[in-house]
Amino acid sequence: MNPPQISIVGAGIGGLAAALALQQRGLSVRVFEQARALAPVGAGVHISPNGMHVLSELGISTDTLNAFRPGATVIREYQTSEPLFETPLGNTIEQAFGSPFLDLHRADLHQALMTQVQANDPDTVVLNKMLVSITEKSDEVTLRFTDKSQSTAQVVIGADGVHSVVRASLFDSLAAEYTGHVAYRGLIATDSLPDGLIDPVLNIWAGPGKHVVAYYLRNGELLNYVAAVEEPDWTTESWTTRADVAQLADYFVDWHTSVKTLIASTPAEACYKWALLVRPPMQNWSTGRTTLLGDAAHPMVPYMAQGAVMAIEDAWVLSHYLATESDIAIALANYGSARQGRTAAVQRAAWEQGQKTHAQTQHQSDSVASGGHFAKTQWLYGYNVCTEYPLIDPD
Ligand SMILES: Cc1cc2nc3c(=O)[nH]c(=O)nc-3n(C[C@H](O)[C@H](O)[C@H](O)COP(=O)(O)OP(=O)(O)OC[C@H]3O[C@@H](n4cnc5c(N)ncnc54)[C@H](O)[C@@H]3O)c2cc1C
Known part of the structure; x- marks a missing residue:
């Protein structure tokens, strides 16, 4: 069979993971990305x-990721910082599930994927190509870009995020729904914080209507936090919308000193805000020649930390079907069937997790034993797409 020409819209984590997985299976792919750089x-x-x-399996070595390996997840009472639940991560989770749980700088992950993709074919990613429309015929799909250029392919993968043009053109044109939750994000050089302020774990301070997650990156050189608050009228979803540190501090005036110090230490240029948007799970996200992947297919709130992970799993499964099934429509339908149930379950679980965390009170009495916690996350962390859909050598 002649390998299909495959185009991906969007060079985010999902689009690049898909490009790499397809290349690994001997398929040639182009990625069109709207960003100029x-x-x-x-x-x-x-x-x-x-x-x-x-x-x-994609050949991304953990050494290239400058990862931080948190020792545990610790959920803390928001005013006293006392641990309410503690779940081991580190070696314990690696032994339980066969791979580590890592905290990464997004740019390091993105760069590692990009480097591998470009090493396979330096022309793979085409920048400054913003898709405006897509037309599918029985034998090909045409992509049109804002610069008036166009491109055709036999298969198109919409990995263009929560506001996906591919999704709007071929599936539903409804806007993503604002949840009423906003994520503020801050990045701080660790050496600018008081020594020992933040434990080397995945810290979650949970209080009424808000929570803060803080963890180290880049072997401990940086401290990253996400503060989730409820705001009725903010709807801009972007990685580059600056936030007002003073406004953020106002939300947390009665929280523990650790949280207040983190916020106060955030440089103005390193504080951003992001409206959290969702869509209900889709029944079907493939046509005969076009499909969706990652946030374009199943955007979710970040409270299970699975949006990028689901995009990476999607990439693996989609590339498996495109490499092993010659009928493109069947390959895409099989991919959708394989992924829709799992990703819908994660979308729901992430929302429920946010509700639970925001309802946390000082006198929470539940306790979650470490073994019990892993039993609860077995369905999520214990699933390995690489063994379910093993790589078949393209030669
Ligand atoms: C605060 C926060 C914390 C998070 N934490 C985690 C976490 O810890 N773990 C986790 O797994 N997930 C996390 N997520 C979710 C994760 O960031 C997303 O699920 C993930 O980035 C989705 O990847 P994607 O490739 O599908 O989409 P995106 O990352 O949105 O990439 C889409 C790409 O498409 C491009 N694009 C868009 N439109 C067009 C167009 N018309 N033409 C051409 N290109 C286009 C964009 O420029 C972009 O490069 C978090 C999200 C938030 C908001």
């Missing part, structure tokens, strides 16, 4: 074992 985005991302299985 791939500038580093200053934020952290957790990659849980189910995502790390895939990155490892």
Whole structure:
């Protein structure tokens, strides 16, 4: 069979992971990205074992990721900082699930994927190509860009994020829904914080209607935090919208000193805000020649830290079907069937997790034993797409 020409819209984590997985299977791919340059985005991302299985199979070495390996997740009372629940990570989670749980700078992950993709084919990623429309015929798909250029392919993958043009053109044109939650994000040089202020774990301070997550990046050189608050009327979703540190501090005046010190230590240019948007799970996200991946297909709130991980899992499964099934429509339908149930379950679980965390009170009495916690996350972290859909050597 002749390999199909495959175009991906969007060079985010999902689009690049898909490009790399397709290249690994001997398929040729082009990625069209709207940005003029791939500038580093200053934020952290957790990659849980189910995502790390895939990155490892894609040849991304953890050494290139400058990762921080948190020792545990510790949920803390918001005013006293006393631990309410503690779940081991570090070696314990790696032994339980066969891959580590890592905290990464998003730019390091993005760069590692980009380097591998470009090493396979330096012309893979085409920048400054903003898709405006897509037309599918029985034998090909045409992409049109804002610069009036166009490109055709046999298969198109919409990895263009929560405001996906591919999704709007072929599936539903409804705007993503604002949850009423905003994530403020800050990045601080560790040496500018008081010694020992933040434990080397994944810290979560949980209080009524708000929570703060703080963890180290780049082998401990940086401290990243996300503060989730409820704001009724903010709807801009962007990695580059600056936030007002003083406004953020106002939300947390009665919180523990650790949280207040973190916010007060945030340089004005390193504080951003991001409206959290969702869409209900889709019943079907493929046509005969076009499909979706990552946030374009299943945007979710970040409270399970799984949006990028699900995009990485999608990339693996989609590339498996495109490499092993010659009928493109069947390959895309099989990919959708394989992914829709799992990603919908994660979308729901992430929202429920946010509700639980924001309802946390000082006198919370639940306790979660470490073994019990892993049992609860077995469905999520214990699933390995690489063994479910093993790589078949293209030769
Ligand atoms: C505060 C916060 C914390 C998070 N933490 C985690 C975490 O710890 N772990 C985790 O797994 N996930 C996390 N996520 C979720 C994660 O960031 C997303 O799920 C992930 O980035 C989705 O990747 P993607 O490639 O599908 O989309 P995106 O990252 O949005 O990439 C889409 C790409 O498409 C491009 N594009 C868009 N439109 C066009 C167009 N018309 N033409 C051409 N190109 C286009 C964009 O420029 C972009 O490069 C978090 C999210 C937030 C908001």
